[in-house]
Amino acid sequence: MNRQNKPAFGPAILLALGVGLIAMSVIMLAAQNQGGEGFAFSAGSGFGGRLSVAFITGLTTGGLSCLAVQGGLLASSLAHQIEQDYAGPVRHKRGKKDKLVHPQHTNTALPIGLFLLAKLVAYTLLGFLLGWAGSFLTLSPLTRALLMIAIGIFMVGNALRMFNVHPIFRYFSIEPPKFITRYIRRTAKGTDTFTPLFLGALTVFIPCGVTQAMMAAALATGNSLSGGLLMLAFTLGTSPVFFIVAYLTTELGARTEKFFMRFVAVAVLILGLVTLDGGLNLMGSPLSFQNLSRSLLPPESPASVQISSSLPNSQGAATLYVENDGYFPQTLRLAANSPITLSLITDATYSCARDFVIPALGFYQLLPDTGTVQVKIPAQPSGTRMFFTCSMGMYTGMIIFE
Amino acid sequence: MKKQTFSVPDMSCTNCAMKLESLEDDLDGVREINASYHKLQMTVEFDESKLTVEQIIAAVKKKGYSAVPA
Numbered sequence: 001m002n003r004q005n006k007p008a009f010g011p012a013i014l015l016a017l018g019v020g021l022i023a024m025s026v027i028m029l030a031a032q033n034q035g036g037e038g039f040a041f042s043a044g045s046g047f048g049g050r051l052s053v054a055f056i057t058g059l060t061t062g063g064l065s066c067l068a069v070q071g072g073l074l075a076s077s078l079a080h081q082i083e084q085d086y087a088g089p090v091r092h093k094r095g096k097k098d099k100l101v102h103p104q105h106t107n108t109a110l111p112i113g114l115f116l117l118a119k120l121v122a123y124t125l126l127g128f129l130l131g132w133a134g135s136f137l138t139l140s141p142l143t144r145a146l147l148m149i150a151i152g153i154f155m156v157g158n159a160l161r162m163f164n165v166h167p168i169f170r171y172f173s174i175e176p177p178k179f180i181t182r183y184i185r186r187t188a189k190g191t192d193t194f195t196p197l198f199l200g201a202l203t204v205f206i207p208c209g210v211t212q213a214m215m216a217a218a219l220a221t222g223n224s225l226s227g228g229l230l231m232l233a234f235t236l237g238t239s240p241v242f243f244i245v246a247y248l249t250t251e252l253g254a255r256t257e258k259f260f261m262r263f264v265a266v267a268v269l270i271l272g273l274v275t276l277d278g279g280l281n282l283m284g285s286p287l288s289f290q291n292l293s294r295s296l297l298p299p300e301s302p303a304s305v306q307i308s309s310s311l312p313n314s315q316g317a318a319t320l321y322v323e324n325d326g327y328f329p330q331t332l333r334l335a336a337n338s339p340i341t342l343s344l345i346t347d348a349t350y351s352c353a354r355d356f357v358i359p360a361l362g363f364y365q366l367l368p369d370t371g372t373v374q375v376k377i378p379a380q381p382s383g384t385r386m387f388f389t390c391s392m393g394m395y396t397g398m399i400i401f402e
Numbered sequence: 403m404k405k406q407t408f409s410v411p412d413m414s415c416t417n418c419a420m421k422l423e424s425l426e427d428d429l430d431g432v433r434e435i436n437a438s439y440h441k442l443q444m445t446v447e448f449d450e451s452k453l454t455v456e457q458i459i460a461a462v463k464k465k466g467y468s469a470v471p472a
Contacts, residue, residue, distance in 0.1 A: 170439060
């Protein structure tokens with residue numbers, strides 16, 4: 001088909017795509033507010049809640065992080081189109097007079113859409129494979145913590161690279177092998193439909209830090225369907241931001257891109273620090289930001305002060321409420337030098353707070369969404385601080401033995 | 403065939419290296435280009451009878467970068 005005869009993808013189609021993606025986001029957000037019950041694929045496991053968390057992670061952080069890492073592939077897929085569109089005015093002879101004809105500007109919405117569609121399919125398949133592989137192995141909280149710390153360092157290094165802090169940070173950017181880049185480059189000169197589809201699928205080889213964390217989560221599901229759905233929800237979440245920003249940067253030009261890259265660098269830096277902090281939480285390290293602030297600062301909110309229900313009774317028992325937004329109370333003060341039975345109570349809890357970890361004890365259990373699980377804590381000397389967290393290092397708390 | 407290394411200080415990502423390597427397809431007389439974002443360098447293997455260093459520098463400039471023979 002002649003380039004001039006190609007259909008132009010005007011603002012209406014772009015708007016429809018954007019509205020569609022945002023509508024999906026709203027539906028998923030609404031589902032999360034309902035406790036994710038509508039998406040409970042695994043009966044009684046609250047897996048829908050996890051899908052919502054994965055989607056929101058993609059929507060809020062994954063999109064930017066992925067764009068920072070995979071933007072190059074998207075740019076390659078758009079390069080040919082843009083090169084054609086902006087090849088410059090063509091001089092056509094008309095008798096003795098030359099006439100300047102500007103080529104029709106084809107919108108980049110379609111290739112971006114195709115790129116994202118292929119990415120969605122590829123990552124869903126990857127999640128399927130990871131879940132299947134995960135059925136043969138289990139990631140311990142320590143392994144997951146080390147993975148998160150490594151990912152956090154990778155993300156912080158990438159952010160510092162984007163800020164041009166020091167040449168050493170350039171090595172945080174992975175250079176694909178020459179034969180792959182050559183193959184991608186030659187493919188990018190192919191047909192307009194195939195190129196973005198193919199390059200979108202290739203993004204599985206260059207996952208961003210947040211994506212890698214989600215891949216670890218897919219592996220941890222130990223189920224191919226759950227792994228596939230988790231990656232689908234996450235990748236779907238990354239799509240609106242990816243789409244909007246990629247469209248704006250390709251349409252608005254280099255100046256916007258420069259501004260945007262600064263914005264992405266800040267976002268990736270924050271995300272990297274959060275991931276690093278999550279890894280430290282999961283290791284039970286007192287050096288994580290949350291544990292450090294909890295140890296150094298006096299409790300301010302009612303959630304972090306000692307409440308009567310958490311006091312150990314004469315039999316050495318205490319209660320911790322595991323809710324969708326964390327643990328209550330966040331700080332438990334228990335008697336030293338005597339064993340304690342800690343009751344973990346869940347009531348329609350679907351968030352990752354259910355994946356309860358006490359790193360110092362090597363205790364890790366996925367709690368039922370509603371019910372009580374008891375943990376036997378051996379006697380601890382006075383002054384011991386024992387940290388507990390969810391398996392993602394997001395929700396945390398501390399037990400002080402005194 | 404001549405091998406010439408250039409310093410390209412304004413590369414900002416691995417995609418820049420990919421863009422520079424695409425000159426392989428654009429410039430007649432080029433046998434191979436290896437660009438590295440990590441080193442901010444590119445090495446061009448080319449036929450001196452068909453291409454000059456100045457022409458390579460001009461082509462790099464056209465891509466939006468500046469190349470200086472190392």
